[in-house]
Amino acid sequence: MHTSVARLGGRRLTAIALLLVTAQACATFGHRSPPASASLYVRLGGYDAVAAVTDDILARELKDPVVMPFFKGLETADLQRIRQHLVDQLCAAAGGPCFYPGKDMKTTHAEMEITPAVWNTFVGHILESLDAFKIHGRERNELVAIVNSLRKDIVREP
Numbered sequence: 001m002h003t004s005v006a007r008l009g010g011r012r013l014t015a016i017a018l019l020l021v022t023a024q025a026c027a028t029f030g031h032r033s034p035p036a037s038a039s040l041y042v043r044l045g046g047y048d049a050v051a052a053v054t055d056d057i058l059a060r061e062l063k064d065p066v067v068m069p070f071f072k073g074l075e076t077a078d079l080q081r082i083r084q085h086l087v088d089q090l091c092a093a094a095g096g097p098c099f100y101p102g103k104d105m106k107t108t109h110a111e112m113e114i115t116p117a118v119w120n121t122f123v124g125h126i127l128e129s130l131d132a133f134k135i136h137g138r139e140r141n142e143l144v145a146i147v148n149s150l151r152k153d154i155v156r157e158p
């Protein structure tokens with residue numbers, strides 16, 4: 001009797017110990033929300049998350065009849081560069097370990113005559129992507145602030 005209770009207790013202790021080790025491992029390997037003090041980049045989920053959101057935005061832009069004509073005539077290699085530069089730019093702006101090696105926004109978009117209406121369409125797709133990735137609250141506000149900060153260099157006011 002005493003022996004079997006002791007054995008059961010032993011098994012229970014082993015199970016609890018295993019749970020604790022698993023919980024510790026989960027905490028160590030990131031199965032836990034990042035702290036509030038973490039960079040936007042970390043809170044979004046790091047590089048893969050930034051790249052996935054960027055790809056989703058770009059796909060939406062390139063099939064929009066208002067936005068797509070601006071990208072007409074570009075080669076696959078151009079689109080690959082633009083995609084990578086968008087990832088680098090967002091990663092760096094969010095405090096990630098990236099460097100944006102492209103041209104500044106004013107120079108890039110100077111000859112495009114992007115109107116406020118085109119801008120609103122473009123930003124509308126960004127917001128759709130944020131919805132699709134369930135990016136809400138603080139992270140959404142910070143991303144929208146980054147996007148809005150670029151408007152003055154991209155849009156040609158009438």
Ligand code: HEM
Nearest residue numbers: 067070071081082085086089102103108114118119122147
């Ligand atoms: C949040 C808004 C935007 C951001 C962050 C952004 C960012 C960028 C970046 C990083 C590049 C690549 C620059 C390089 O490789 O040096 C680029 C290129 C380009 N962007 Fe934008 N852009 C924005 C809005 C727009 C809008 C509204 C349009 C037009 C509808 C547009 C049209 C283009 C085009 C056509 C290029 C290719 C330029 C080329 O290499 O020939 N962008 N943009």
